Amino acid sequence: MQTRRQFFRVTAGAGAGLALAQAPALAQKRELTFFSWNHFVPASDDELRKQAEAFGKANNCTVRVDTVAHLQMPAKIAAEAQSQSGHDMLRTASADTFLYENLLVTLDDLVDKLGKAAGGWYPFAAEMNQTKSGWKGVPWFWVSFPGTYNMAHYKKAGFEPPKTWDELLKQGKVLKKQGNPVGIPISHCSDAHSTYWSVAWSMGAKVLEPDGKTPGIKSEKTERVIEWYKELYRDAMEPEVLSWDDAGNNRFILSGKGSWIHNPISPYNSALANKQPIADDINHHNSPGGPAGQHSAPPILGLGIWKFSKNVELAKEFITYLFRKENFDAWIVASNAFNHPPLKHFADHPIWARNPKFAMLPKEAEFAHPRGWPAHPNDAVQRIDDNYIMADMVAKAVNGMPAKRAMEWAEEQVARAVKGQLKVS
Amino acid sequence: MAVGQRVLESAGFRQEPGRLTRLRAWWEQEHVFGYGLITPALVLLVCLVAYPFGMAIYFSLSDYWVGSPGAFVGLNNYREILSNDVFRQTVQNSFVFTAIALGFKTVLGIWLALLLARNLRFKRLLRGAILLPWVIPTALSVLGWWWMFDSLYSVVNWTAIRLHLITAPGPNWLGQTAYAMTAVIVVNVWRGLPFFAITVLAGLVSIPREFYEAAEVDGASSWQRFWTVTLPLLKPVLAVVILFSTIFTFGDFNIVYVLTRGGPVNTTHLFATYAYQIGLQGGNLGQGAAISLFLFPMLFAVVFLQLRYIRKE
Numbered sequence: 001m002q003t004r005r006q007f008f009r010v011t012a013g014a015g016a017g018l019a020l021a022q023a024p025a026l027a028q029k030r031e032l033t034f035f036s037w038n039h040f041v042p043a044s045d046d047e048l049r050k051q052a053e054a055f056g057k058a059n060n061c062t063v064r065v066d067t068v069a070h071l072q073m074p075a076k077i078a079a080e081a082q083s084q085s086g087h088d089m090l091r092t093a094s095a096d097t098f099l100y101e102n103l104l105v106t107l108d109d110l111v112d113k114l115g116k117a118a119g120g121w122y123p124f125a126a127e128m129n130q131t132k133s134g135w136k137g138v139p140w141f142w143v144s145f146p147g148t149y150n151m152a153h154y155k156k157a158g159f160e161p162p163k164t165w166d167e168l169l170k171q172g173k174v175l176k177k178q179g180n181p182v183g184i185p186i187s188h189c190s191d192a193h194s195t196y197w198s199v200a201w202s203m204g205a206k207v208l209e210p211d212g213k214t215p216g217i218k219s220e221k222t223e224r225v226i227e228w229y230k231e232l233y234r235d236a237m238e239p240e241v242l243s244w245d246d247a248g249n250n251r252f253i254l255s256g257k258g259s260w261i262h263n264p265i266s267p268y269n270s271a272l273a274n275k276q277p278i279a280d281d282i283n284h285h286n287s288p289g290g291p292a293g294q295h296s297a298p299p300i301l302g303l304g305i306w307k308f309s310k311n312v313e314l315a316k317e318f319i320t321y322l323f324r325k326e327n328f329d330a331w332i333v334a335s336n337a338f339n340h341p342p343l344k345h346f347a348d349h350p351i352w353a354r355n356p357k358f359a360m361l362p363k364e365a366e367f368a369h370p371r372g373w374p375a376h377p378n379d380a381v382q383r384i385d386d387n388y389i390m391a392d393m394v395a396k397a398v399n400g401m402p403a404k405r406a407m408e409w410a411e412e413q414v415a416r417a418v419k420g421q422l423k424v425s
Numbered sequence: 426m427a428v429g430q431r432v433l434e435s436a437g438f439r440q441e442p443g444r445l446t447r448l449r450a451w452w453e454q455e456h457v458f459g460y461g462l463i464t465p466a467l468v469l470l471v472c473l474v475a476y477p478f479g480m481a482i483y484f485s486l487s488d489y490w491v492g493s494p495g496a497f498v499g500l501n502n503y504r505e506i507l508s509n510d511v512f513r514q515t516v517q518n519s520f521v522f523t524a525i526a527l528g529f530k531t532v533l534g535i536w537l538a539l540l541l542a543r544n545l546r547f548k549r550l551l552r553g554a555i556l557l558p559w560v561i562p563t564a565l566s567v568l569g570w571w572w573m574f575d576s577l578y579s580v581v582n583w584t585a586i587r588l589h590l591i592t593a594p595g596p597n598w599l600g601q602t603a604y605a606m607t608a609v610i611v612v613n614v615w616r617g618l619p620f621f622a623i624t625v626l627a628g629l630v631s632i633p634r635e636f637y638e639a640a641e642v643d644g645a646s647s648w649q650r651f652w653t654v655t656l657p658l659l660k661p662v663l664a665v666v667i668l669f670s671t672i673f674t675f676g677d678f679n680i681v682y683v684l685t686r687g688g689p690v691n692t693t694h695l696f697a698t699y700a701y702q703i704g705l706q707g708g709n710l711g712q713g714a715a716i717s718l719f720l721f722p723m724l725f726a727v728v729f730l731q732l733r734y735i736r737k738e
Contacts, residue, residue: 243599
């Protein structure tokens with residue numbers, strides 16, 4: 001039997017052995033780390049990693065691209081911001097640049113250089129990255145948010161794709177009776193916001209006043225938006241829209257049941273990639289408009305560099321490398337037209353014009369705005385989206401709450417989101 | 426050696442003990458050694474429990490945003506969340522969720538344990554299999570449930586429609602308030618049941634057979650045997666299991682996050698998921714911490730009452 005003393009001797013010896021067994025410090029090669037999302041078109045990430053490897057070889061460093069599901073990004077980014085450690089670079093979305101304004105490197109020179117070389121930035125993509133203290137991100141790409149419809153169901157009903165939201169409502173009523181409802185998520189997912197902003201703007205409603213501080217929800221126009229949603233929900237959709245995640249509408253149109261959704265081109269691309277016959281029936285058209293014109297709220301993504309990074313210059317070089325025309329083009333092709341360039345000259349890529357199902361997509365840039373418009377993007381807008389306020393307002397209304405009360409609820413929630421303005425320290 | 430030393434000492438040679446020996450003597454004193462043994466556990470507790478807990482209290486009393494420390498604001502965050510109806514809804518959800526799930530887990534857990542205590546064939550295999558829901562990583566198994574409740578491809582609805590139990594298209598499990606709450610409770614019960622059953626089973630097998638034999642001799646029916654022998658003797662075990670389960674259920678995150686993300690219209694948000702949404706997704710650490718700390722006094726009361734009850738027993 002072992003005595004206590006022997007036991008300690010053995011364990012202490014083992015511990016010391018383990019400590020000694022540790023390898024000496026490895027020869028240090030610079031490593032640039034980049035935190036991004038799992039792209040909805042995986043081939044796009046493959047191309048990104050290929051370019052990262054090529055850049056690493058040319059610059060005697062390694063570039064590590066870590067990707068996670070898009071819904072997990074906000075928490076992970078918050079954790080890195082809080083602990084002041086993690087990756088060197090990150091993919092920003094929506095108003096992240098405003099939320100982390102004081103923690104991101106100012107990129108004015110880089111943005112200026114890249115912009116001048118390629119015809120300038122689209123204003124909506126620029127606004128998303130331009131804070132009061134400078135450019136906190138390089139606009140990376142935006143995602144067009146067109147109408148996606150099933151041509152066979154539309155042909156059967158004798159309809160052309162809708163030009164306005166009201167027309168969609170009329171068509172939806174018939175299409176639902178035909179067994180092919182339309183689908184817009186009214187749930188805790190980001191597609192629900194994208195569509196809400198678009199519908200609201202087209203009907204002349206807003207969420208914030210131009211000063212970015214005053215809630216601007218309570219109005220007859222918002223009431224009209226809510227009534228439109230209620231009618232669409234009741235007569236043209238099915239209750240499943242209340243439970244959708246971001247892939248809910250994709251599954252809906254790919255199952256062959258749905259006739260119309262408002263979404264990026266990912267369902268079509270995934271049908272093509274999986275050789276699903278439904279790809280032949282799916283087509284796209286520009287996002288519908290309304291009495292106040294045509295408006296779109298596309299997801300806008302950027303590239304930021306943390307101030308705590310020790311590789312700021314290397315990260316800037318890597319961004320410059322990604323924006324070389326040949327690299328950006330290869331990346332657009334890999335995404336099969338999903339990634340839209342924020343630079344005007346890059347938008348001429350033939351991939352859109354060549355495919356009649358994509359030809360109208362670049363036009364979306366002409367009526368795109370950052371969320372929060374007519375207010376300048378700010379962190380409150382991010383919180384409005386993060387807390388699903390607009391989706392919940394609509395969900396309350398379609399579940400029976402009077403439109404006025406739903407608006408009051410949302411107005412109060414927006415006031416809360418505004419109150420918590422992030423201070424630049 | 427001891428004898429040798431004594432001989433040397435008696436001969437007038439007094440050997441000074443070496444430094445190592447003195448250190449050993451010091452270390453082996455009862456009170457030093459005792460504290461030495463609990464120090465690692467104490468360090469872990471301080472670093473992983475007390476420090477984060479203290480930080481959470483500090484966050485909740487300040488206007489702290491991610492990466493941006495804020496001023497002390499007193500109880501402002503608490504006042505703010507109490508006036509927010511989404512939070513009030515969350516409190517209500519948490520109580521409904523915990524009460525119903527716990528009720529089902531207790532009744533079904535005892536029932537399952539009684540079944541498992543019988544001399545069944547493949548007893549060991551069955552007892553092992555019962556534990557599966559508890560063993561599989563929750564995020565993974567809940568994804569399976571998420572598919573089963575999917576609005577378009579729900580196997581639950583498909584089966585019920587084929588069996589003519591409901592008419593097509595069937596309930597929208599994750600999109601309608603009552604159904605969504607039912608769905609998250611069902612999954613919580615499914616996951617928590619094995620813990621209940623196996624622990625209660627351990628209590629059951631420790632009840633001496635003689636009590637049952639005596640009851641049988643007295644002519645007690647099986648129901649009377651359960652009511653007067655099994656249940657009273659199970660009480661201490663049950664109290665502990667219910668205590669643990671209350672804590673787990675109140676603090677659940679995975680199930681709601683994967684199935685509904687708090688929707689529809691925040692009707693399935695629990696403290697943890699709402700704190701995550703406000704604190705991490707929205708960056709408002711101060712309020713996020715205040716929300717999750719609301720859990721503390723309630724759990725503290727539950728733990729206090731139950732432990733007192735157990736001690737009395």
